[in-house]
Amino acid sequence: MAYMDRARRVIPRGMTSRGRGRAVPVAFRRGRGAHLYDLDGRGYVDLVMALGPLLLGHSPAAVIEAVRRQLEDGVQFGGQHVGEAQLAELIVEHVPSAQKVLFSNTGSEAVQAAVRIARATTGRRLIVKFEGHYHGWIDPFFVNSPGVSAAAPAENALIPVAHNVAGQPAPTEVLVCPWNDVAALEAVFAAHGTEIAAVITEPIPFNLGTMLADPAYLPAMRDLTRRNGALLIFDEVVSGFRVGLGGAQAMLGVTPDLTTFAKAMAAGFPIAAITGTDEAMASAIDGPVFHGGTYNGTPLSVAAAIATIDFLADNAATVYPHMQALGEQLAEGLRALATKYTIPLVVNQIGSVLQLMWDPHLPVRAFADADAADPAPLAAIGELALAGGVYAAPRGLMFLSTAHTGDDVHHVLGAYDVAIGTYLAQADIG
Template identity: 40%
Template structure:
């Protein structure tokens, strides 16, 4: 029954070159670690991690203990409480830009707030974003995430492409789109829009379009250019946060943005997101009339998850996340060896804890347009075979590695994925 359902979903085809339709088992439970069970009792090694949040895997003892303790306390207050301070301090101790911290519930909301803060701070209307980068599903910023090749326009001046039917038409007027990883074009677009760009927002590692890494020096150059042009630099660390390093990509690369957004892993599986940034930008919420609301902002339930997860992640100098990154590197090496042995052209991009498989003949990939050449049909078939073999990936070929995936998981992943390569 399960595979029938998945087959039907796959028969729907591929909606865009990089958005493979997902094979979807009906999940039911987990015995812990990185394993999930479906309604039919099949077990999977999971690399989807709920699209990223479950960075400590499933039923982690520290999370279970914390959530049990919460059960007999209020789930929400309409006021300040101690956990807000505790979690804010944990974030401040690892995230370099976090002079002040605000809590929201989803990454999409955090991005709305940070855009408003940037426009208020600079008095400018435009946000410059990059092709292939995703910053949530709201009308104001859902542009040029996965445009089809025919929609993209010239590389030196990409079209601003709305991603959703029903999205406000004039939202495109507030956005400038640039190709990522190209310093010269960023400089040119900032100059062309001189005095109008409030902020440049980017995923510091392009996780949402194939886990592409920044070119050496690119983040530093973006920092210098934004400062020069009077625009804020915003890192959207909803995926990189607490995953590439405990302090996010900004601590890993030593490039400090003006503000950053976090989500997914920060709540350890509970819905929480964060805006962190320079004091004078953040305090506009109290001093300059920047409106910010949300019934669930800073709720104790999500903050209980965050407090436990951040404690685990920071323990022993970030040992758990370093281990996750090493485990991911073993997986990458094994996958490349296997694909070569089967004569299948494959690239595995990203960093240990967030990898992405590309069926491609390219040797290098640096921006969204590069991944348009990936063989989406082959990926779709591979995802389905992997699922049949008991391994779940993110539907675009990403693999998130948690702190509890271990060497046995790697072995027990490579063997079935080898069979999947053989069956391709």
């Protein structure tokens, strides 16, 4: 593809985020509603949706209008502006654990800030993260994430911490624990309880299977952290505002000390939030924590976030049930294809997010189960679906938006029907 040849000459691998890689190259010029248009004008039903932010579809009118108004009033102030407090008030209103809010630009930055605050508030250093969870690309938390091989493991009591670059030392301040396993977490606290500053988890792990924990697991995590003087951080970069206005914490009824938000909170504009209780945020309120950033609370993104959350609050009674119904329609259609072709395709779905897996270990309860799946067939089918006008991530993670319709789902199922049939025919010949 001519564009990718050009891009590769000046951009490593021709792409500015590794998560966008795929075997069949494609590049886009325009997005509208639930659809993307490539450089040749070909349209696709978009199931990537920027990997999460586009809950309201591409360029939703209410958000674009708010950003247009802000453009007239200035792009960047380098000082406090009225939108920041308005946005923070909205978040405090909707998110159960939020009493104070800080802004940064991306989920990765928000995680760094939350961890710094947790360490300063508790005066401790160790962070517990879970096997296969992704909390952004920044060291030292980009360890034992999906796709990270055990290049330079550092031992701890449970799972060796693995850096993704061979030769780099694995961080010793991170403890990796299997998820959805109360006994394992108890063992980590028994060994290191007085040194643990925080446990960080995606409350709903959308990056490793889109599943719910056993009902007792997150309450046990809440209890263990509290009893040991550690903070609980929910990484709601994906789940925040997507599963409901109050995020996964409202949906699941478990309240963390600190939370990170990004993605769906601003309909595609870059902004992230770090929220917490007054107690957990003490080190940032009148303690030593430095949280800086030229673009923190940048007015265009703040305007977008206010418009997004206002829209979701005004329409929550219809938006979230609609997303659940559409998600179910797509999941059931894909499961019917699995039956039709007798293939080991497993479809997990929570609201507007689906995860397809090819022959995982059942039941899928944690990373090891999802990791047992074979990624190759799904990637191949995803590439074949591209020819049928569906843009879906090769790793089988699908996002729907309020802009998707039943007709879009119908189109996706038709394209997957053809793609699976073609894949199986090719596999037979091979």
